[in-house]
Amino acid sequence: MSEKSKPASDFALSCPLPLSEYPTVQLAHGGGGRLSQQLVEKIFLGAYGNPVLEQLHDGAILQTGGGRLAFSTDSFVVRPLFFPGGNIGSLAVHGTVNDIAMCGAKPLAISAGFILEEGFAMDQLWRIAESMREAAAEAGVEVVTGDTKVVDRGKGDGVYINTTGIGWIPDGIDISPTRAQVGDQVLVSGELANHGIAIMSVREGLEFETAIETDSAALNGMVEAILAAGGSGVHVLRDPTRGGVASALNEIAGQANIGVLLEESRLPVDEQVRGACEILGFDPLYVANEGKCLAIVAPEVADAVLDAMRGDPLGRRAALIGTVVAEHAGRVYLRSLIGGTRIVDMLSGEQLPRIC
C-alpha cells in the first residue's frame, strides 16, 4: 500500500486512457454515453475488473449459499435538488430500487450515504429525508444502514446521496442483457423523456400550462407483474435512465451482439414533452427516464407482458416499440415516421449533466 515507493510518472505511464485526448475528467464522462463507457472500461475495469463487474449490468448478481443476490449502487447529484414531482431523496430511493428490480430481484434493503455541504439548510435535508421515507414505504423497502459526511462550503452542492441496494432473485428468473435474441420484442412501460425534461424545464425556466413532472417511481411492483406474466420468456429488463432508451438499447445490442429495430411511430411521448424536446433541441430517445422499464421478451409472451405492464398504474401507456433483429449486430436502428431507417447511435458528447 505504500504510495511512496512509486513515482507519479509510473502511474501516469500505466494509465490506460489516452491522456493526450482526455487528461482530465469531462462532464460527459458522467453523461451515460460513449465517454462514460470508456471511463468505466479503461479505468475501473482496467484497474480492478473481474467477471462479475465486467457484466456491466444495472447491478451485480452474486451466487451465494442462500441463493442469487442482486447488489447495485448509485450516487445522485441531480441539480436542482427539488423539481416537479420529486426531489433528490425520492429519486435516490427509486433509482436503486429500480436497479435491483432490473436484475429480476425483489429489493430486500437499501443503504443511504449522504455527502452534505457545510451551510446546507437543515429543513431542506429534512424534506429530502421525508421523501426518502415516503418513497421507500411505497416500494416496500427500508433504509437499514447509512453514513453522513460533511464537506466544506464550496466543495459540494448542497447534498449528494448514494443509495445501494440488495435483493434476492427468485428461482427460475434469468435476466441478463446477453439473453436478448433475434425475434424478441422490445417493450417500454410508458412515455419517454419525462424526467430529463422536468429537470431541464426548471433549469431553463421554461413555463408550460401544467408543469412537466418527473416520472420517478419505484418499478419493483411492475417487474413482479412482468415476471409473473412472462416467466422465463422475459430475457432483459433495463431502466433507461442517463442516456435514455437509445443508450440502454445500444448497450444491450453490444453485449448481446444483436441488432434492434425501433419503430418511431410506436414510441410513446407526451405532447408537452415532445414540444419541450423541440424547444430544447433534444431527441426524446436520449433523455433520461426514472420510472420506465424496457423489457426484451420472447415473442410468445409479448402480449401477456404488455398486458401486465398496462395493468400497473405506472404502465398504462406501455407499448411495443421494436424488435431484435439479426442485421446490424451491435447497433440500434429506427424506422422513421416518413419511412427510411436511420442509425440510433450511442451518445458521444454531453447532453444533460447532473440529471440524476
Next chain:
Amino acid sequence: MSEKSKPASDFALSCPLPLSEYPTVQLAHGGGGRLSQQLVEKIFLGAYGNPVLEQLHDGAILQTGGGRLAFSTDSFVVRPLFFPGGNIGSLAVHGTVNDIAMCGAKPLAISAGFILEEGFAMDQLWRIAESMREAAAEAGVEVVTGDTKVVDRGKGDGVYINTTGIGWIPDGIDISPTRAQVGDQVLVSGELANHGIAIMSVREGLEFETAIETDSAALNGMVEAILAAGGSGVHVLRDPTRGGVASALNEIAGQANIGVLLEESRLPVDEQVRGACEILGFDPLYVANEGKCLAIVAPEVADAVLDAMRGDPLGRRAALIGTVVAEHAGRVYLRSLIGGTRIVDMLSGEQLPRIC
C-alpha cells in the same frame, strides 16, 4: 410523491432539529461526535427510522433466508486525496471491509460509487483505482458493481467515493454493542491515532524524521482470528474511526448502558504520534484510526483474543486497555497516569474535518 401539495413551511415546522440552534449543516455534523449523532437521530431516524437502522451499528444485520447478512455503507471525502501510506481509494476499500468485519461477517463483495469533479486528473483517478484493486486483493474481496457521476468544476473536491459492502455472518457469532457486560475486558489491536495524525501532518505541513503513515488496513483477517480464539465470548467489535476510541466507546457505553474504565498507562501510542498530538493539540483518544479494532470480550477469553490479535501482523502492539464496569453507566472514564480519574466525553465540536 407530489412536492407541490405541501407548502415549504409545513416541512420546516415538522423538522425535528431545533432549527434556531443549527438551521444549517455544520462541519461538526460530519465529525463523528455529538452533533453527528444528533443529526442522525433527529433527521434520519426521525424521517425513516426502523428497528434495524436504529441499532446504529457499523453495519446492518439482516436476517434472511440464506442466513445473516451484514450490509454497510461509507462515503469517503478525505482531504488530501493522497497521504503517507495510502489514498482515498485504499481507504475506501479498507473502511467498508472493516465495517463488515466489525459485524462479525466475512466480506462477500463491495460496490464503488464515484463522484468526480470536472477537471480531475485522469492519472490520479487511475492511481486511486489501482490502489482499490490492491486493497481489495489484500482483503480477498472484489468490487462487483459501481457507478460514476461527474459534477461541475467547483462543486466537488476532485473525487468522493462511496463503498458499500455485504458479507455473511457465520453461525454462532453474535456481535452487538448491547452485548457489552460488566466484567468484560476492552482490547485494542494496536497504537492509536496514526491515521488522523498522518492526515493532519500533511495538511499542517509538519515534518518528522520519518513520515507518520496512516494505519489504514483491512482487518477482516484479524477478526477471523479473534472470533476463532474467543468464539461467543467476543461480545463487541468496533473500528474506532472518526472521533477515535473515545467516541466509539461512548457510543457502546450508551447503547449497552454500561460504564467503561480505561487505563491511560495501557493506551498504546507511537512516540512520534504522541509528539504530533501535543504540537497539534489533539488527544489521541479522539483521533481517527483506520486499521484498528476494539474488542470487548468476556474475561475468560481475553488472553486468547489478545494473543490472536498479536499473532496478526496488524496487531503486534495489541493491548488490554480497560474494563466494563457497572458504575457510571453510559459513560467512559480514564484512570490517568498520575492517578485520579477523569471523564472521557463524546466529542462535542469539530476536531478533524474530512479525515475519512
